[in-house]
Amino acid sequence: MTVVALTIAGSDSGGGAGIQADLKTFQELGVFGTSALTAVTAQNTRGVHGVYPIDAQGVTAQIRAVMDDFNVGAVKTGMLFSANIIQAVAETLQSYGPSALVIDPVMIAKGGASLLLDEAVQAMKELLIPLASVITPNIPEAEVLASMSIKSDSDVVEAANRLLKLGAKAVVMKGGHRRQANYAEDLFLSAAGERFTLRSEWIETKDTHGTGCTFSAAITAQIAQGKTIAESVITAKHFIQAAIADGLTLGGGHGPTNHWAYKRLGKTAGKDVVLID
Numbered sequence: 001m002t003v004v005a006l007t008i009a010g011s012d013s014g015g016g017a018g019i020q021a022d023l024k025t026f027q028e029l030g031v032f033g034t035s036a037l038t039a040v041t042a043q044n045t046r047g048v049h050g051v052y053p054i055d056a057q058g059v060t061a062q063i064r065a066v067m068d069d070f071n072v073g074a075v076k077t078g079m080l081f082s083a084n085i086i087q088a089v090a091e092t093l094q095s096y097g098p099s100a101l102v103i104d105p106v107m108i109a110k111g112g113a114s115l116l117l118d119e120a121v122q123a124m125k126e127l128l129i130p131l132a133s134v135i136t137p138n139i140p141e142a143e144v145l146a147s148m149s150i151k152s153d154s155d156v157v158e159a160a161n162r163l164l165k166l167g168a169k170a171v172v173m174k175g176g177h178r179r180q181a182n183y184a185e186d187l188f189l190s191a192a193g194e195r196f197t198l199r200s201e202w203i204e205t206k207d208t209h210g211t212g213c214t215f216s217a218a219i220t221a222q223i224a225q226g227k228t229i230a231e232s233v234i235t236a237k238h239f240i241q242a243a244i245a246d247g248l249t250l251g252g253g254h255g256p257t258n259h260w261a262y263k264r265l266g267k268t269a270g271k272d273v274v275l276i277d
């Protein structure tokens, strides 16, 4: 049976992040990808040159078109831009009953451009995060959502617990903005009490455009295929490690990761990833 996933996110004309990264990742992991566009960005590896949001009604209509016609196994959200769009997404998804929902709370692109208005943060916390099967903030996003600064390991745990209190069933605190010696470490915590760290070797590269989108899309593809949240996060870490390690060196700025690497490498993909209880 063909498994279907839906991404609700922005377009990256440069193809490394956003909806393009999501659809490529779904494809590589054997899932049929559908999409609802929230905004068009004029973007490349060097930065974001313009943001053109879709109106909330248009976002709702896209989600309805997909949900009314397909049996969607899992949904992910990326760039949502405004409070209006967040409200439309939350209400529309809820009207179909509970879905497996991965929230990547995208806020700022690598070059510093804002992909979420300040006014939208509250809507994200109140309307969307309570629906999350798992939320995958990077450290700056976790600081905003948990209203605290994150410096130490215990801050990471405290912020994760605050996000669980907002209603997410699980959280992955991504470590790409908080290098630990030679490692990139992501902390997984669930409301049911599971906890582990995924550690991989830190890769020296500037080609990290879209790492977060790719990682959360890989989680979504796995959940759609019936894996548990924890299993999905582990596979996604292998996927992103392989994709960063085999970066494509395209463009003059932060190049995209390599979505082909995971499948090509087979069992050796992300082989340095270690799970620490």
Ligand SMILES: Nc1ncnc2c1ncn2[C@@H]1O[C@H](COP(=O)(O)OP(=O)(O)OP(=O)(O)O)[C@@H](O)[C@H]1O
Pocket: 017, 108, 109, 110, 137, 138, 139, 174, 175, 176, 177, 184, 185, 186, 200, 201, 202, 203, 204, 205, 208, 209, 210, 211, 212, 213, 214, 215, 237, 240, 241, 244
């Ligand atoms: N240099 C690196 N080496 C190894 N793993 C990395 C590196 N940078 C990021 N990662 C991993 O990539 C994944 C995404 O983390 P990151 O914190 O970069 O997300 P992000 O900031 O949301 O990405 P983006 O905004 O570019 O989409 C995590 O699993 C993280 O550990």
Ligand SMILES: Cc1ncc(CO)c(N)n1
Pocket: 009, 010, 011, 012, 017, 018, 019, 041, 043, 078, 079, 106, 108, 109, 110, 115, 209, 210, 211, 212, 213
């Ligand atoms: C459209 C879009 N979504 C997400 C990100 C975050 O990487 C980006 N740069 N662009």
